[in-house]
Amino acid sequence: MPPALDSIFKAYDIRGTVxxxxxxxxxxxxGAAFARFAESDRVLIARDMRPxxxxxxxAFAEGAKGQGxxxxxxxxxxxxxxxxxxxxxxxxxxMFTASxxxxxxxxxxxxxxxxxxxGQDTGLAKVKQWAAEGLSPVEGRQGSVSHxxxxxxYAEHVRSFVDVGLLAPLRLVADTANGMGGLVAPAVFDxxxxxxxxxxxELDGTFPNHxxxxxxxxxxxxxxxxxxxxxxxxxxxxxxxADRVFLVDERARPISGSLTTALVATxxxxxxxxxxxxxxxxxxxxxxxxxxxxxxxxxxxxxxxxFIKQTMAETGAVLGGEHSGHYYFRENxxxxxxxxxxxxxxEQLSVAGVTLSELVAPLDRYANSxxxxxxxxxxxxxxxxxxxxxxxxxxxxxDGLTVDRGSWWFNLRPSNTEPLLRLNxxxxxxxxxxxxxxxxxxxxxxxxxxx
Numbered sequence: 001m002p003p004a005l006d007s008i009f010k011a012y013d014i015r016g017t018v019x020x021x022x023x024x025x026x027x028x029x030x031g032a033a034f035a036r037f038a039e040s041d042r043v044l045i046a047r048d049m050r051p052x053x054x055x056x057x058x059a060f061a062e063g064a065k066g067q068g069x070x071x072x073x074x075x076x077x078x079x080x081x082x083x084x085x086x087x088x089x090x091x092x093x094x095m096f097t098a099s100x101x102x103x104x105x106x107x108x109x110x111x112x113x114x115x116x117x118x119g120q121d122t123g124l125a126k127v128k129q130w131a132a133e134g135l136s137p138v139e140g141r142q143g144s145v146s147h148x149x150x151x152x153x154y155a156e157h158v159r160s161f162v163d164v165g166l167l168a169p170l171r172l173v174a175d176t177a178n179g180m181g182g183l184v185a186p187a188v189f190d191x192x193x194x195x196x197x198x199x200x201x202e203l204d205g206t207f208p209n210h211x212x213x214x215x216x217x218x219x220x221x222x223x224x225x226x227x228x229x230x231x232x233x234x235x236x237x238x239x240x241x242a243d244r245v246f247l248v249d250e251r252a253r254p255i256s257g258s259l260t261t262a263l264v265a266t267x268x269x270x271x272x273x274x275x276x277x278x279x280x281x282x283x284x285x286x287x288x289x290x291x292x293x294x295x296x297x298x299x300x301x302x303x304x305x306x307f308i309k310q311t312m313a314e315t316g317a318v319l320g321g322e323h324s325g326h327y328y329f330r331e332n333x334x335x336x337x338x339x340x341x342x343x344x345x346x347e348q349l350s351v352a353g354v355t356l357s358e359l360v361a362p363l364d365r366y367a368n369s370x371x372x373x374x375x376x377x378x379x380x381x382x383x384x385x386x387x388x389x390x391x392x393x394x395x396x397x398x399d400g401l402t403v404d405r406g407s408w409w410f411n412l413r414p415s416n417t418e419p420l421l422r423l424n425x426x427x428x429x430x431x432x433x434x435x436x437x438x439x440x441x442x443x444x445x446x447x448x449x450x451x
Contacts, residue, residue, distance in 0.1 A: 005026070005128055005131060005132050007021055008021050008022055008026075008107070009120075009124060009125075009127075009128045010120075010416065011119060011120045011124075011304070011416045012109075012117070012119045012120070012124075012304060012305060012306060013107055013108060013109045013110070013124075014030065014107050014108040014109075014110075014124075015098050015099075015101065015105060015106075015107030015108075016105065016106070016107065017104045017105055018052040018056070018104060018105070018106050019052075022052075022056065022106055022107070023056075024055055024056060024058075024059035025059070026131070027056045027057075027059040027060040027063070027108070028059040028060065028062050028063040029063060029131040029132075029134055029135075030060060030063065030108060030127065030131045031043075031059065031060035031061060031062065031063025031064040031094070032063035032064065032066055032067050032130070032131070032134075032135040032137075033063075033126075033127045033128075033129075033130035033131040033135060034060075034064065034092070034094060034110060034127050035063065035064035035067040035069040035143075036067050036130060036135055037123055037126055037127050037130065038069075038092035038112060038113075040069065040091055040092050040113060041069060041070060042069060042070040042071070042072055042091050043064050043069055043070075043071055043072070043091065043092050043093065043094060044071075044072045044074055044082060044085050044086060044089065044091050044092065044093035044094070045057050045060060045061055045064075045071055045072070045073055045074065045093070045094050045095075045096070046073075046074040046075065046076070046077035046081065046082045046085070046093070046094075046095050046096070047075075047076060047077070047095070047096035047097070048076070048077075048078075048079075048095075048096065048097040048098075048179065048180050048205065048240060048241050049076065049178070049179065049180060049182075049203035049204060049205040050096075050097070050098065050103065050105075050106050050205035051103075051205050051206070052106045052205075053096045053097075053106060053205070056096055056106055056108075057073070057094075057096045060094060060096070060108070061073065061145055063135075064143060065142055065143035065144070065145065066135075066137035066138070066142070066143070067135065067137065067138055067143070068138045068140070068141040068142065068143055069143045070143045070144050070145075070146070071143060071144070071145045071146070072089070072091070072145075072146055072147075072148050073145055073146070073147045073148070074147075074148055074149070074150055075147065075149065076180065076183055076203065077095070077150075077151075077180065077183075077184075078180040078181070078183070078184045078241055078242035078243060078339075079095050079097055079099070079109055079180075079241040079242065079243040080184075080242065080243045080332075080335060080336060080337040080338065080339065080340075081150065081151070081154045081184060082094075082095045082109075082111070083111060083115040083243075083332070083333060083335035083336070083337075084115070084150070084154050084157055084332065084333065084335070084337075085150050085154070086111050086112070086113060086114065086115040086333070087113075087114050087115045087332075087333030087335070088150070088153065088157070090113045090114060091113050092110070092111060092112045092113050093110070093111050093115075094108050094109070094110050095108065095109040095110075095111075095241070096108055097109060097180075097240065097241040098240070099212075099239055099240050099241050099243075100211065100212050100213035100214075100215075100239045100240050101240075102207070102211065103205055103206045103207055109241075110123075110124070110127070111335075114333055115332075115333035115334065115335040116309070117305055117306040117309050117310075119304075119305075119306040121306070122306060151183070151184070151187050152187065154184070154187070155184070155187040155188045155190070157332075158188045158337065158339050158340050158343060159188060159192070159343065160331075161329065161331070161332075161340050161343055161344060162343045162344060162346075162347040163347065164192065166347055166350055166351055167192055167193050167194070167346065167347060167350045168193065168349070168350035168353075169193045169194065169195065170193075170194050170195075170233040170234060170346060170349065170350065171194070171195045171197075171230065171231065171232045171233050172189075172194050172195070172196045172197070172232060172233065172234050172235070172236060172346075173196075173197045173198075173199065173223060173226045173227050173230060173232045173234075173235045173236070174189075174196055174197070174198050174199065174235075174236040174237075174238070175198075175199040175200060175214075175220075175222060175223040175226070175235070175236070175237045175238070176198060176199065176200060176201050176238050176242070177199075177200055177207065177209065177210060177211070177212035177214070177219070177237070177238065177239070177240065178200045178201075178202055178203065178204040178205070178206075178207050178208065178209060178212065179203075179207075179212040179238060179239065179240035179241065179242055180203070180238075180240065180241050180242040181201075181238030181242040181338075182198065182200070182201035182202060182203050183203060183242075184242055184339065185198070185236075185238065185242070185339065186198070186201070188339050188343070194346070197226065197230055197232070199222055199223060199226055200222075205240075207240075209222070210222060212238070212239050212240035213239060213240075214237035214238065214239055214244070214245075214246040214325065215239075215244075215246065215257075215324060215325060217254065219237070220235075220237055220246070220248060220254055223235045223236075223237050223248055223252075224248055224252035224254075225252070227248055227250065227252045228251075228252050231250075232250065233250055233349065233355070233356065234247060234248070234249070234250070234345075234346065234349065234356055235247065235248030235249075235252070236248075236342055238338055239325070239338075242338060242339070243326070243336050243337065243338055244324070244325035244326055244336075244338045245260075245325060245327075245338030245339070245341055245342050246260070246325050247260055247342075247345065247356070249355065249356040249357040249360065250355050250356055250357060251357055253357065255356070255360055256284070256323065256368070257283070257321070257322060257323040257324055257325045257326075258279075258282075258283040258284035258286065258287055258321075258323050258368070259284070259286070259360055259363050259364060260321070260325070260327070260341065260345070261279055261283055261287050261319075261321025261322070261323075261327065262284075262286055262287045262290045262291075262321075262363045263345055263348065263359070263360060263363060264319060264321060264327055264341050264344050264345060265277045265279075265287065265290065265291050265294070265296065265319055265321065266290065266294050266348065267344040267345065267347060267348045268318050268319045268329075268344065269291070269294045269295060269296045270294075270348075272318045273295055274295055274296060274297070275296055275297070275317070275318040275319075276296065276297045276298075276299055276315045276316060276317040276318065277291045277296050277297070277298050277299070277317060277318065277319050277320075277321070278298075278299050278300075278301050278308055278311055278312060278315070278317045278319065278320035278321070278328075279291075279298060279299075279300060279301070279320070279321050279322075280300070280301050280302065280303045280304075280307075280308065280320075280321070280322045280323065280399075281300050281301065281302065281303065281398055281399055281402060281411055282303060282322070282323040282324075282371075282411055282424045283321065283322070283323050284323075284365070284366055284368065284426055285365075285366060285409070285426060286363055286364070286365045286366060287321070288300070289365070290363055299311065299315055299317065300398065301320070301398075302398055302399040303322065303324075303399055303413065305326065305328070305336065308320040308322070308326075308328055309328065309334045309335070312328060312330060312334045313334060316330070317330060318330045318331075320334075320336075323424070325338065327340070327341035366426050366427065366428060366433075367426065367427050367428070367429060367430045367432070367433035367434075368424070368425065368426045368427075368433065369410075369423065369424060369425040369426070369433060369437040370424070371422055371423070371424055372422070372423040372424075372425075372437070372441060373415070373420050373421070373422055373423075374420060374421050374423065374441060374444050374445060374448065375418075375419060375420045376419060376420060376421055376444065376448030377419070377448060378419075378448070379414035379415070379419060379420065379421050379448075380414060381448075382421060382444060382447055382448035383400065383401045383412055383414065383421070385447035385448070386401060386403075386412060386440070386443060386444060386447065387401050387403070389443055389447070390403045390405075393405050399411070399413060400412050400413030400414065400422075401413075405436075407427060407428045407432060408425065408426065408427035408428065408432055408433070408436045409425070409426055409427075410423060410424060410425035410426070410436070410440055411423070411424050411425075412440075412444070421444060421448070423437075423440060423441065423444065425437050425440060
């Protein structure tokens with residue numbers, strides 16, 4: 001097996017540094033393996049703005065063609081655009097992106113026709129196996145490459161989630177961080193009654209201004225300053241492949257993924273009364289409370305897009321939300337889209353006629369720690385020791401360990417890739433949140449052999 005494969009195949013995608021872990025030959029092998037696995041006569045490919053993307057995508061296409069599969073090249077795209085394409089064209093797809101990772105990284109997100117996910121348990125392990133073995137080209141037919149531009153059709157699809165006639169002339173600042181938001185956001189907002197100022201819209205995979213990772217607060221500083229300076233109504237921060245969005249209110253305060261999930265849920269329930277809404281177990285308790293108050297049914301899920309998409313298929317949920325800024329929509333082939341989520345919020349803001357901080361205030365009910373990562377010698381053993389320490393509390397193991405003490409609760413999950421534990425804690429007050437977070441972190445370090 002090529003040594004790079006073990007390190008680049010993750011739980012949900014393929015990702016590594018170029019060229020030492022991910023190069024043209026590895027992508028050629030993966031292209032052949034995915035073409036064989038997908039069992040389709042054509043495969044869609046697209047790429048973000050990273051300098052290595054064009055060569056890697058071309059090599060992947062060569063591997064797929066060798067299996068007699070035609071390749072449809074969508075060119076530069078956001079990840080949610082290729083998910084839309086996989087549904088709209090009913091074909092499997094491969095997106096070359098490393099999302100929010102630094103410039104030296106690239107990767108591949110795979111999906112089947114209808115935007116069905118491909119993860120470790122749904123095909124990625126088989127693709128890895130075949131890529132390691134190296135598939136010989138099939139005899140008798142060589143696939144072809146064609147090009148298709150779906151940006152306009154995609155933009156119309158995103159706008160279909162709202163009543164354009166209800167949108168107010170809001171002033172927006174969108175920080176696309178030199179990522180693919182610089183291509184797709186203008187296409188979606190064009191013709192809408194918004195005045196949009198773009199920060200770093202130039203597509204540049206070297207990320208010359210700041211990392212395209214908006215979940216890190218330090219990467220929101222330029223957006224926050226611009227929102228205040230330009231007296232904007234809303235700030236939007238996109239990640240590198242533009243499938244995630246984070247909101248900043250008119251006071252330049254970040255809105256968490258949990259509160260955005262609650263906000264998007266209220267908008268979707270207004271259009272789909274009584275619908276099911278999914279939220280992952282890291283989200284605030286406010287989310288199921290607000291869904292219930294608006295007549296919906298809230299269903300708690302594990303973290304991760306493959307679990308959410310599967311549960312959406314089983315329940316018919318109209319929306320799934322994650323604390324990490326991913327928002328999944330049933331009418332978007334159950335795939336996530338930051339731009340759809342942004343438009344749903346902007347429609348609510350337009351109709352309510354209030355500021356974003358006023359719109360969010362009734363939803364902001366609890367204090368949270370944010371995600372705290374602690375290196376430990378043995379993550380699974382440490383979780384068991386923490387569980388023993390809270391044996392008298394309500395617990396569940398849906399994903400890692402969740403301990404609920406009533407006025408405060410926490411979830412502790414192992415990383416998929418590193419020997420560390422991820423802690424998320426929520427409490428009724430800031431004081432209790434701070435005290436309980438310190439308590440649990442100290443316990444993790446004491447029983448886990450903090451390294």
